[in-house]
Amino acid sequence: MSFLLRNHYRLNSSKVYSPSFPLVGLIIFFICFIILFLISACATTRCGSIGNPDKGSLRCGERLTKGYGYRVAESDYAWATKETITLIQYAASATLIMFSDAPDLLIGHLSSKNGGKLLGHISHQSGRDVDVGFYHKDGKYHRTFFNAEDETLDVLKTWYFLETLLLTNRVKLMLLDWDVQRLFYQYLYPVYPKNKLDEWLQYPRPPEVRVGIIRHSPSHKDHVHIRFICPENDRECVD
Ligand SMILES: [Zn+2]
Numbered sequence: 001m002s003f004l005l006r007n008h009y010r011l012n013s014s015k016v017y018s019p020s021f022p023l024v025g026l027i028i029f030f031i032c033f034i035i036l037f038l039i040s041a042c043a044t045t046r047c048g049s050i051g052n053p054d055k056g057s058l059r060c061g062e063r064l065t066k067g068y069g070y071r072v073a074e075s076d077y078a079w080a081t082k083e084t085i086t087l088i089q090y091a092a093s094a095t096l097i098m099f100s101d102a103p104d105l106l107i108g109h110l111s112s113k114n115g116g117k118l119l120g121h122i123s124h125q126s127g128r129d130v131d132v133g134f135y136h137k138d139g140k141y142h143r144t145f146f147n148a149e150d151e152t153l154d155v156l157k158t159w160y161f162l163e164t165l166l167l168t169n170r171v172k173l174m175l176l177d178w179d180v181q182r183l184f185y186q187y188l189y190p191v192y193p194k195n196k197l198d199e200w201l202q203y204p205r206p207p208e209v210r211v212g213i214i215r216h217s218p219s220h221k222d223h224v225h226i227r228f229i230c231p232e233n234d235r236e237c238v239d
Pocket residue numbers: 121124129130131225226
């Protein structure tokens with residue numbers, strides 16, 4: 001029993017059914033109600049990824065701006081969770097540290113400032129999707145995406161970027177054309193254990209077999225779509 005109530009009983013021991021007691025109870029109830037309301041209000045205003053990538057939004061996201069090893073295509077569509085931003089920066093800088101001659105990597109759309117529908121995309125709604133270009137053999141930065149071919153794709157650098165992200169265990173999926181997956185597979189097959197390749201790549205299994213973190217999507221020959229899993233403690237995020 002609170003000090004307030006104990007004091008109340010002592011002062012009013014001759015009249016247990018004091019008319020002021022309900023008032024104290026009412027005040028305590030009101031205070032509890034306010035506290036619960038504030039807790040609930042705080043929970044609904046938490047920053048982060050809301051809902052799922054196809055039907056969601058972004059609350060107090062961050063904007064990705066040009067950084068070490070990459071450039072951003074359109075700053076209006078470069079909003080995401082803090083974790084998404086950090087992961088992109090981490091992988092781009094790791095690649096540039098490993099390959100000092102690497103050109104800037106082109107980062108396409110992420111999400112709009114508050115998330116929700118983004119023109120030209122089904123997903124990209126909750127700050128966890130990003131479209132990323134490739135490193136090309138000509139060693140130059142390109143302002144637009146263009147198709148990865150055996151003659152043009154810098155498999156070594158591009159795979160290093162992707163693997164850096166895969167090793168964080170924060171990647172939900174990567175969408176990439178089956179033929180482009182083949183270019184990576186040819187490079188990885190002699191070196192990597194089969195179980196690791198099976199975990200990461202859909203190739204050489206047919207496009208309709210939905211396995212592997214890197215999955216076939218026919219419109220993803222000139223870029224890779226990367227989706228990250230929900231940040232830890234992001235209670236309103238749906239994978
Ligand atoms: Zn995309």
